[in-house]
Amino acid sequence: MENNQSATLHFSTDTITFDTVFASIGSITKTLTVYNHNNFDVKSNISLQGNSSANFRMNIDGIAGNIQSNIEIPAKDSIFIFLEVTIDPMNSNTPYILSDSLVFTNGTKKQDVDLVAWGQDAYFHTANTYGDIINGNDTNRFYYHLLDCSQPWTNDKPHVIYGYAVIDPGKTLTLNEGCNVYLHNNSGILVGNPFLEASGGSIKVNGTFGNEVTFQGDRLDPWYKDIPGQWDRIWLMPGSIDNEINYAIIRNGNIGIHADTVGNNNPTVNISNTVIENMSSIGILGQGANIIATNTIVSKCGQYLVACNIGGTYNFTHCTFANYWDYSRRNTPSILINNYYEGADGIIYVRNLFAANFTNCIIDGALSTEVSFQERGNDAFNYNFNHCLIKLDPTISTDNTHYQNTIINQSPKFIDNTQGNFHLTKESPAIDAGETTSILYDIEGQTRNNSDIGAYEFIE
Numbered sequence: 001m002e003n004n005q006s007a008t009l010h011f012s013t014d015t016i017t018f019d020t021v022f023a024s025i026g027s028i029t030k031t032l033t034v035y036n037h038n039n040f041d042v043k044s045n046i047s048l049q050g051n052s053s054a055n056f057r058m059n060i061d062g063i064a065g066n067i068q069s070n071i072e073i074p075a076k077d078s079i080f081i082f083l084e085v086t087i088d089p090m091n092s093n094t095p096y097i098l099s100d101s102l103v104f105t106n107g108t109k110k111q112d113v114d115l116v117a118w119g120q121d122a123y124f125h126t127a128n129t130y131g132d133i134i135n136g137n138d139t140n141r142f143y144y145h146l147l148d149c150s151q152p153w154t155n156d157k158p159h160v161i162y163g164y165a166v167i168d169p170g171k172t173l174t175l176n177e178g179c180n181v182y183l184h185n186n187s188g189i190l191v192g193n194p195f196l197e198a199s200g201g202s203i204k205v206n207g208t209f210g211n212e213v214t215f216q217g218d219r220l221d222p223w224y225k226d227i228p229g230q231w232d233r234i235w236l237m238p239g240s241i242d243n244e245i246n247y248a249i250i251r252n253g254n255i256g257i258h259a260d261t262v263g264n265n266n267p268t269v270n271i272s273n274t275v276i277e278n279m280s281s282i283g284i285l286g287q288g289a290n291i292i293a294t295n296t297i298v299s300k301c302g303q304y305l306v307a308c309n310i311g312g313t314y315n316f317t318h319c320t321f322a323n324y325w326d327y328s329r330r331n332t333p334s335i336l337i338n339n340y341y342e343g344a345d346g347i348i349y350v351r352n353l354f355a356a357n358f359t360n361c362i363i364d365g366a367l368s369t370e371v372s373f374q375e376r377g378n379d380a381f382n383y384n385f386n387h388c389l390i391k392l393d394p395t396i397s398t399d400n401t402h403y404q405n406t407i408i409n410q411s412p413k414f415i416d417n418t419q420g421n422f423h424l425t426k427e428s429p430a431i432d433a434g435e436t437t438s439i440l441y442d443i444e445g446q447t448r449n450n451s452d453i454g455a456y457e458f459i460e
Contacts, residue, residue: 006106006107006108007036007038007109008038009036009042009044009073009104009106009111010034010036010037011032011034011111012032012034012035013032013113014113014114015114015116016030016032016102016113016115016116017116017117017118018085018115019118019220020120020220021085021087021117021119021120022087022120022122022158022218022220025086025087025160025184027084027085027086028084028219028221029082031080031081031082032080032102032113033079033080034073034079034080034104035073035077036073036077037076041073042072042073042075042106043071043072043073043106044070044073044104044106045068045069045070046058046071046081046102046103046104046105047068048066048103048115049100049101049103050099050100050101050115055085055087056083056084056100056115056117057083057084057085058082058083058102059082059083060080060081060082061079083102083115085115085117087117087120098117098118099114099115099117101115120158121157122157122159123153123157123159123160124160125145125159125160125161125162125165126145126163127143127145127163129146130142130143130144144163144166144190145162145163145165146193147165147166147167147171149168149172149173149174152174152175152176153174153175153179154176154178155176155177155178155211158180158181159179159182160181160182160184160218161181161184161187161189163186164187164188164189165187165188165190166189166190167189167190167191167193167201167202168196168201169193169196169199169200169201170200170201171201171202172201172202172203172204173191173203173204174204174206175203175204175205175207175213176213177206177207177211177212177213178207178211179213179214180213181214181216182216182220183215183216183217183218183231183253184231185217186232187231188231188235188253189233189234189235190235190237191203191234191235191237191243192239193237194237198239199237200239200240201237202240202244203234203236203243203244204244205244205246205247205248207246207248208247209247209273209443211247212247212249212275213249214248215248215250215253216249216251216252217230217252218230218231224252226252227252228254228280228300228302228327229253229254229279229280229281231252231253231254232253233256233257233258234250234256234258235255235258235260236258236259236260236269237260238260238261238262240262241262241266241268241290242270243268243270244269245257245271245274246272246273246274247272247273247274248274248275249274249275249277250274250276250279251275251277251278251279253280254279254280254281255279255281255283255285256276256283256284256298257283257284257285258282258287259284259285259289259290259291260289261287261289261310261312262288262289267290267291268286268291269291269292270292270293271291271292271293272293272294272295272296273295273443274295274296275298276296276297276299277298277299277300277420278300280302280327281301281302282301282303282306283298283301283304283305283306284306284307285304285307285309286306286309286312287312288310288312289313289314290314291308291313291314291315293315294317294439295317295318295439295443296319296320296443297320297321297322297422298321298322299321299322299323299422300323300324300326300420301323301325302325302328303330303332304332304333304336305321305322306321306334307335307338308335308336308356309336309338309341310338310339310340310341310351311338311340311350311351311352311353311354311379312353315359316357317359317361317437318360318434318437318439318453319361319362319454320361320362320422320454320456321335321363321365321370322334322362322364322365322412322414322422323364323366324366324418325365326418330367332372333367333369333371333372334363334367334371335363335371335372336372336374337373337374337383338353339351339353339376339381340374340376340377348376348377353382354380354382355382355384357383357384357386358384358385358390359386359388359435359437360386360434360437360451360452360453361388361453361454362422362453362454363389363391364390364391364411364412364414364417365391368391369391369392370390370391371391371392371393384401384402384404385403385406386406387404387406387433387434389406389410389429389430389433389453389454390406391409392408394408394409405433407433407453410429411429412424412429412453412454413427413429413430422455423456424456424458426458428452430452430458431452431458432452434451434453435451436451442455442456442457443455443456446459
């Protein structure tokens with residue numbers, strides 16, 4: 001068969017672009033298809049060329065190597081080239097662009113495909129100490145990063161967490177407006193140190209509207225934009241109190257905020273003007289906790305949006321809870337209200353649910369009912385829906401003191417619940433249906449005039 005070594009090849013694209021890649025973190029794999037439209041086989045020498053500080057890697061039909069010779073592309077056929085990149089750290093706090101080329105030499109003819117990677121340096125928090133977990137005769141060593149909380153985190157460059165970052169008792173980690181936190185797979189933040197007898201530790205998130213503090217996975221390629229379960233959680237350990245989260249965006253993890261049991265009257269956490277979305281499991285998990293949340297949106301979670309579990313005290317005002325999870329079948333409602341747990345010994349332990357108060361809140365989703373009540377024993381089980389719009393089992397009686405001026409099983413008429421736009425349309429029954437509270441502004445800073453239900457005030 002004729003073999004022409006100066007033939008022209010064709011490519012699926014002339015430029016392969018890798019969106020922002022953090023220094024020292026590898027990218028996803030991109031694919032380039034090389035076509036030979038000729039009536040004869042073509043042999044090509046293929047090499048990565050350039051002088052940038054990007055470390056591109058090439059694999060051709062299963063063979064790795066950045067310089068490969070005499071790669072045969074059959075007539076009227078194609079081959080696949082797989083490409084990855086890792087960025088070498090640079091002394092730059094702002095994103096920068098790096099480029100190399102993939103060069104094809106067919107005799108006297110040269111062709112190239114550009115490789116472009118956006119890189120960014122960051123503060124990296126990797127394991128710097130460990131604790132031992134003793135289980136009978138077995139000892140497992142748990143490595144983690146003990147955070148230095150002496151200086152607040154700012155938006156000068158991102159923070160990337162590998163594994164678990166721990167805030168010691170008596171320490172407070174402050175994150176100022178615009179700070180971006182990226183967490184690697186199976187990573188999280190532990191507020192409190194499970195390896196110390198002392199309890200405590202706090203986190204203060206000080207975002208502002210339009211300059212929120214973000215927590216999300218560290219893969220920034222477009223394919224990962226809405227993939228849940230990319231990291232673990234922000235875990236407020238037992239004894240951690242007076243945590244504050246204002247104007248945060250928490251997305252794409254397993255659990256957004258996990259607030260564990262406390263033994264005093266201080267709030268475990270006060271959440272305000274915050275969006276928690278796209279969690280594979282639960283948006284807000286309280287276990288015997290004391291949680292206050294205002295002007296907060298929780299949406300698209302694989303199990304519960306909010307779990308008020310094992311008793312505790314919970315107060316939600318002007319919140320929008322809307323669960324239109326579409327990654328798999330969801331069998332659990334948006335809101336769980338529970339006052340017990342089953343111990344490892346199989347015994348049911350009941351704990352007081354002192355309060356689960358929902359005021360001016362929307363509870364909506366794709367299921368026929370979005371609230372579950374799980375009550376055991378004779379301990380307190382206090383809950384209240386005041387001026388809310390909720391999706392409820394129609395067999396449940398609402399003619400009692402648990403419900404005041406609450407709209408049952410009507411659509412809130414969001415602008416677009418499938419796209420996560422939970423602003424109200426002018427036909428929404430939630431408009432002007434709320435009770436006047438001390439919350440004078442909505443999540444976007446709009447003045448609340450006649451108090452619409454939910455996190456957003458309707459603007460004509």
